[in-house]
């Protein structure tokens with residue numbers, strides 16, 4: 444019996460095998476490329492048209508983030524300020540701080556011509572993922588958790604990967620990042636700066652039951668009857684030590700503000 448298939452088919456099999464090999468190598472290279480920090484854009488620091496410094500304005504001058512990013516609490520999108528905000532201080536009119544500085548040339552030009560300064564966008568999630576600023580900021584997540592210490596940056600650079608894994612890391616353990624709402628734009632905040640008595644009294648004043656507060660402190664669920672503020676403070680000090688701890692604040696806020704970030708695909712991919 445002769446060979447049923449002509450000779451060249453042996454080569455076809457080999458060619459297919461080689462092609463398959465390259466496809467697999469290509470895919471795995473592609474995957475590692477997408478998931479390495481370079482692709483996640485940490486450190487991305489584009490040159491801006493005007494050398495605007497957050498270190499001067501938010502750090503030294505102490506301007507609140509919301510003075511310029513005024514929609515961050517009320518909108519899904521956080522705005523970059525319009526020229527008008529800069530003219531409050533740098534215009535040629537009454538506020539004319541250093542208005543003859545060469546660094547402000549483009550700002551003065553913008554005032555004269557009425558054209559917006561073409562700021563280069565730094566942070567961006569792809570269009571297929573849904574992100575909303577106000578839900579995060581109003582639930583106790585600070586700018587610093589997602590943008591780093593902007594108040595110390597001369598030029599804004601991306602501090603966190605903002606990849607899907609990064610979003611989910613926090614969604615699984617939000618207690619590591621929750622803080623009182625009046626501290627959201629204080630990028631130098633640390634839980635140890637809080638006064639423990641004020642923090643727990645604040646929860647009690649909001650109507651949270653003392654036994655529910657105690658139950659969130661490891662060992663506190665074993666108390667026989669409802670504790671008072673002094674007993675809660677003693678218990679917290681025994682568990683967490685003299686200074687207020689992030690876990691301590693985070694677990695209380697997560698429980699009593701009922702914070703439960705979604706992990707289902709449909710929450711972020713709508």
Ligand code: HEC
Nearest residue numbers: 500501506507508511523562564565566586590593594599
């Ligand atoms: C005086 C106005 C002003 C204040 C105050 C200010 N910003 Fe900005 N911010 C800007 C301008 C203008 C830009 C766009 C130029 C740039 O990236 O530097 C910007 C850009 C940013 C960006 C990058 C936006 C992007 O393209 O991804 C972040 C993040 C940011 N600011 C966070 C903050 C935080 C956090 C604070 C408070 C600590 C703050 N800003 C305070 C004016 C301000």
Ligand code: HEC
Nearest residue numbers: 493494495499524528529531532533540541544546547550
């Ligand atoms: C509340 C007032 C205020 C606002 C609003 C403000 N600035 Fe400033 N800016 C200052 C002060 C004060 C300085 C420091 C001046 C100095 O060093 O003598 C400064 C410095 C600067 C400088 C450096 C100037 C130099 O010659 O070193 C630039 C550039 C600048 N601002 C851009 C902006 C832009 C762009 C905006 C709008 C997004 C803005 N500023 C909004 C008060 C303000």
Ligand code: HEC
Nearest residue numbers: 508512515521522523564566567568574579584585586589
């Ligand atoms: C939970 C994470 C998170 C928090 C908290 C957060 N941001 Fe953002 N921010 C992002 C992401 C993600 C983007 C990119 C959004 C996009 O592409 O639509 C962004 C974009 C921005 C931009 C650029 C908007 C634009 O379209 O140019 C500014 C400005 C900004 N954030 C400021 C702030 C300020 C100020 C705070 C605190 C009051 C804050 N952010 C808190 C994650 C966060």
Ligand code: HEC
Nearest residue numbers: 573574575578582588610613617620701702703704710711
């Ligand atoms: C540092 C913590 C943190 C990070 C980082 C974070 N989130 Fe969240 N997210 C939260 C918290 C807290 C909530 C509020 C949950 C609640 O209200 O119960 C939330 C809620 C949400 C919601 C539900 C509310 C809504 O808008 O429908 C979505 C969607 C969401 N996050 C998307 C994202 C995406 C996308 C990213 C990454 C680009 C991200 N988050 C990064 C903490 C975080």
Ligand code: HEC
Nearest residue numbers: 477568569572605606607610611614705706707708710711
């Ligand atoms: C908390 C929000 C969040 C949840 C929940 C989430 N994703 Fe994503 N996903 C994102 C973000 C943000 C990106 C964009 C990441 C980037 O820019 O690097 C993304 C990217 C992706 C991508 C593209 C990956 C790439 O490298 O290009 C796929 C596929 C995906 N998600 C599938 C899913 C599936 C399936 C689920 C459910 C198991 C899910 N996602 C749940 C936020 C989320």
